Amino acid sequence: MQVSKFGGASVKNADAVRNISKIVDSLVKPQVIVVSAMGKMTNAFEALVGHYFAGDRDAMITQYKYIRQYHESIVVDLFGTLKEPLLDPVFQLLNDLEVRLEQQPSMHFDFEYDQIVSFGELFSTRIVSAYLGHSGIDNQWVDIRHVLKTDDIYRDATVDWELTSRLMQGTFTFVNAPLYVTQGFLGGTLSNITTTLGREGSDYTAAIIGNALDAENVTVWKDVPGILNADPRIFPDAGKIDSLSYAETIELSYYGAQVIHPKTLKPLQNKQIPLFVKSFVDATLPGTVIGKDGEQDSMPIFILKRNQVFLTLMARDFSFITEDNLSEILALFSRHRVGINLLQTSALNFTACVDNKNDLTPLMDELKKKLVLRYNDNVELLTIRHYSQEVIDEKLEGCTVIDSQVTRKNARFVIKVN
Numbered sequence: 230m231q232v233s234k235f236g237g238a239s240v241k242n243a244d245a246v247r248n249i250s251k252i253v254d255s256l257v258k259p260q261v262i263v264v265s266a267m268g269k270m271t272n273a274f275e276a277l278v279g280h281y282f283a284g285d286r287d288a289m290i291t292q293y294k295y296i297r298q299y300h301e302s303i304v305v306d307l308f309g310t311l312k313e314p315l316l317d318p319v320f321q322l323l324n325d326l327e328v329r330l331e332q333q334p335s336m337h338f339d340f341e342y343d344q345i346v347s348f349g350e351l352f353s354t355r356i357v358s359a360y361l362g363h364s365g366i367d368n369q370w371v372d373i374r375h376v377l378k379t380d381d382i383y384r385d386a387t388v389d390w391e392l393t394s395r396l397m398q399g400t401f402t403f404v405n406a407p408l409y410v411t412q413g414f415l416g417g418t419l420s421n422i423t424t425t426l427g428r429e430g431s432d433y434t435a436a437i438i439g440n441a442l443d444a445e446n447v448t449v450w451k452d453v454p455g456i457l458n459a460d461p462r463i464f465p466d467a468g469k470i471d472s473l474s475y476a477e478t479i480e481l482s483y484y485g486a487q488v489i490h491p492k493t494l495k496p497l498q499n500k501q502i503p504l505f506v507k508s509f510v511d512a513t514l515p516g517t518v519i520g521k522d523g524e525q526d527s528m529p530i531f532i533l534k535r536n537q538v539f540l541t542l543m544a545r546d547f548s549f550i551t552e553d554n555l556s557e558i559l560a561l562f563s564r565h566r567v568g569i570n571l572l573q574t575s576a577l578n579f580t581a582c583v584d585n586k587n588d589l590t591p592l593m594d595e596l597k598k599k600l601v602l603r604y605n606d607n608v609e610l611l612t613i614r615h616y617s618q619e620v621i622d623e624k625l626e627g628c629t630v631i632d633s634q635v636t637r638k639n640a641r642f643v644i645k646v647n
């Protein structure tokens with residue numbers, strides 16, 4: 230059997246749903262398809278749960294109407310009516326959501342988040358499954374929350390692999406249908422409370438199913454022709470990579486390439502299941518294959534992380550940066566949950582490049598108690614894997630290099646664009 234994952238962009242409107250239905254029709258069966266919330270609906274649900282939790286009823290109702298209308302207009306476009314019996318489950322869900330929004334929220338935001346945001350995937354899968362059925366494509370809708378079992382850490386749930394594998398093998402049997410449609414991103418606790426796996430978690434869901442069912446392969450369908458060697462919005466001459474190893478792909482996501490959800494690779498690598506990244510815009514293109522013998526070693530890969538802050542720490546008394554102040558400094562970063570994207574130490578300095586997205590002030594205040602702190606904000610971190618001097622010179626033209634770290638495979642630069 231095989232697994233295919235369709236992300237939000239691939240189901241963002243009625244034409245998109247018609248397009249993926251054609252792709253699904255052409256896929257080899259048996260097949261499980263994993264679908265994300267439509268378009269940017271997860272963001273819309275995040276806003277909804279925000280208003281709900283804050284008790285802002287007017288804003289909540291406006292947002293609910295927007296979400297409802299978004300889905301209804303897709304449904305009307307697909308079915309020509311809202312009165313198609315195949316759509317009953319969609320209206321049942323709308324009703325369930327309304328009932329929930331009428332209740333007082335608990336005091337646990339992450340819990341409320343999962344209970345509400347999960348409707349995005351429930352709607353999308355119900356609509357896609359109904360539309361496939363309407364188009365004569367035999368399929369069965371599966372509630373993933375009954376088979377993908379997690380702990381109760383809401384918004385970042387951890388999978389119970391053993392139980393999940395057993396339940397999935399008992400459910401995805403292909404006895405009643407050659408095709409199952411299920412939700413990405415969602416899970417359920419032992420007591421059947423909805424959880425989620427973290428934003429963009431649907432790739433991971435596909436990998437979990439692939440692992441549990443020993444899939445022949447897993448395909449993630451995207452709006453790009455495969456994995457590119459750079460973000461085409463930043464580097465217009467970006468090209469597609471034909472094949473990559475698991476290890477190389479894990480490295481790429483570590484350095485910040487937004488190729489695939491980072492948790493996706495391990496479950497596939499453990500069972501040597503190939504992962505294809507293909508275009509839903511043109512399903513005939515070969516895409517990229519990630520597997521054990523990926524070949525990428527010559528083509529340079531560029532990963533740019535924007536909006537970085539570069540911190541330099543020095544000991545106050547002009548003493549050295551030693552192992553014990555290092556471990557203290559790192560403990561502070563970890564306690565404040567600030568990830569370090571590039572780290573270097575010398576006798577007198579400790580430098581770190583970090584994302585500017587969290588509030589860094591509490592960390593900086595604590596660091597300043599012990600050390601002299603200087604920082605540069607609004608810098609970028611460029612990683613070039615498989616670099617050559619020529620490529621480096623070309624990419625750094627017009628930039629001021631604030632720091633660099635060059636190893637056998639990677640050349641990394643903290644830069645300011647002039």
Ligand code: ASP
Nearest residue numbers: 265271414428429430431
């Ligand atoms: N719908 C979820 C999100 O947007 C999960 C996913 O798309 O992978 O984060």
Ligand code: MG
Nearest residue numbers: 237265266271
């Ligand atoms: Mg999404």
